[in-house]
Amino acid sequence: MMEQVAVGGTRFGGNKPFVLIAGPCAIENEDLTLRIASGLKDITTRLGCELVFKASYDKANRTAVTSFRGLGMDHGLRILARVKREFELPILSDIHDISQIDAAAEVLDVLQIPAFLCRQTDLLVAAGKTGKPINIKKGQFLAPWDMEHGVNKVVSTGNRQILLTERGATFGYNNLVSDMRALVIMRQLGYPVIFDATHSVQLPGGAGGSSGGQRQFVGALSRAAVATGIDGLFWEVHENPDQALCDGANSLPLAQVETMLKQMLAIDDVVKDSLTQGDK
Known part of the structure; x- marks a missing residue:
């Protein structure tokens, strides 16, 4: 049985379409943040896709x-x-610390x-006690089935409003790979x-004093992930990524x-229609 997670008027874990989580990596200034939020709201409203703003x-x-x-x-804040x-x-x-x-x-x-904090017991438990939905990002060092332990730390508080996010796995130095099996495995939790x-196309530390990235592969990986039947898609978005102060690459x-x-919504529609037909 799939838990459904309510976030305001938005619901993760329903049939379709997926929910988009999007926004700039970091808040650089107020005006830019508001412009990106406005642009994303306009786009998702036109396309009939729910949006959770992230920064x-x-x-x-x-x-x-x-x-x-x-x-x-x-x-x-x-x-x-x-x-x-x-x-x-x-x-x-x-959130990075219990004090926040x-x-x-x-x-x-x-x-x-x-x-990087997905195994921090005290942080997970304290977050769970708020009763808020908790999005646990899978560590680059973690097997997808090991996310069960992070889930159980939040569930120990009585909070089952949990989202799980895949963001690539460490593959050698300064590189990540995306294993689409992880999406299916984690959903089985x-x-x-x-x-x-x-973040899956990030090159951690790959630019010397900062991380690099290969945004040209975001579309291909997104299409592959949507084809597995995911519940949400996470994109960092900026007006001018080459000038962004964080994760622009x-x-x-x-x-x-x-x-x-x-493109993603079209794939989602076909895949989830097919999955629904298969359940009948």
Whole structure:
């Protein structure tokens, strides 16, 4: 039995279409964040796709100590609250420490556990106790079936509002690969599964003091993942990725989102119709 996870008026784990989680990697400034949110809202409304807006108020796991991390929790959460209010969008962002949880839970609709922290018991349990939906990103070092343990840490609090996100697996130095079997395996745990296509093409530390990326492969990996019947697709989006202060090399240009999203929704429609017919 698949759990259905309600995020505002949006629901993960239903039939179709999948939910899009999208936004800039980090909050660079208020105006840019609002413009990207507005653009994404317009696109998804036209195409009939539900949207959860994602942006990080703090990126605590940057490669170098000098890397841009965001605007900090207080300022960042104020901007996210404005996005939520003005565009009527559910909001997702990362939490990195137990001390952030109470303030973040007041604004965020989904608390995201970063991939590097997916085994942190105290963080998972404290997040679960908020009763909020929790998105656990699978560590690049973790087998998909081992996500059961992170799930159980959240479930131990009585919270079953859990999303699981695949973002690639470490393959040698400065490289990730996407194993599409992981999406099927994690979904067998009984919770909605999301594919983070833009982080899956990241080259961790591949640009020396920062991560590189291969955004030219985002479309191909997204199409493959949607064809497995996923519940959500995760894209980092920027107006000008080459000028982005965080993860620009693996982010999608906002101008390309509508065309790519149309492709994904068409595949999703065919695949889920076929799966539904197979259940009859």
